[in-house]
Amino acid sequence: MTDARVLIKCRKCGARNRIPVTRLNDGPRCGRCKTPFPSIATPSRPVVVSDRTFADEVLASPLPVLLDCWAAWCAPCGAMAPVLDELARSYTGRLKVGKLNVDQNPVTASRYNVMSLPTLLFFRDGKVVDTAAGALPKPEVERYLYRFLAG
Numbered sequence: 001m002t003d004a005r006v007l008i009k010c011r012k013c014g015a016r017n018r019i020p021v022t023r024l025n026d027g028p029r030c031g032r033c034k035t036p037f038p039s040i041a042t043p044s045r046p047v048v049v050s051d052r053t054f055a056d057e058v059l060a061s062p063l064p065v066l067l068d069c070w071a072a073w074c075a076p077c078g079a080m081a082p083v084l085d086e087l088a089r090s091y092t093g094r095l096k097v098g099k100l101n102v103d104q105n106p107v108t109a110s111r112y113n114v115m116s117l118p119t120l121l122f123f124r125d126g127k128v129v130d131t132a133a134g135a136l137p138k139p140e141v142e143r144y145l146y147r148f149l150a151g
């Protein structure tokens with residue numbers, strides 16, 4: 001797993017770069033045009049996303065993003081939190097897990113019509129490609145991920 005690489009397409013020159021997973025947190029740049037890749041760091045824990053950081057953290061992410069829309073008063077959201085922590089750890093370098101508090105970030109929540117909580121939004125290349133509403137057990141989320149990451 002230490003020599004795993006992730007394929008990142010440079011948004012400036014279009015070159016495809018294969019970046020070792022172990023280098024993702026070192027601020028890697030495009031091999032051709034030297035443009036730094038934005039939001040490339042893939043911490044092994046969920047990233048807090050806000051209305052302000054949404055475009056950078058989610059839409060511009062070269063990695064697919066699983067965004068958890070949650071609220072503090074939502075008990076099922078609390079039940080899902082450990083599942084998302086585990087997924088962020090086991091999918092490091094292949095997936096970014098983000099958490100969006102819908103009460104604090106109403107712009108993004110309403111833009112994506114988040115009606116029920118929790119809602120999982122699956123983003124690739126700045127677009128939602130799948131959605132899952134309601135608390136799901138980990139194997140169920142992994143079934144979504146399997147399909148998401150294969151597509």
Ligand SMILES: [Zn+2]
Binds near residue numbers: 010013014031
């Ligand atoms: Zn480039």
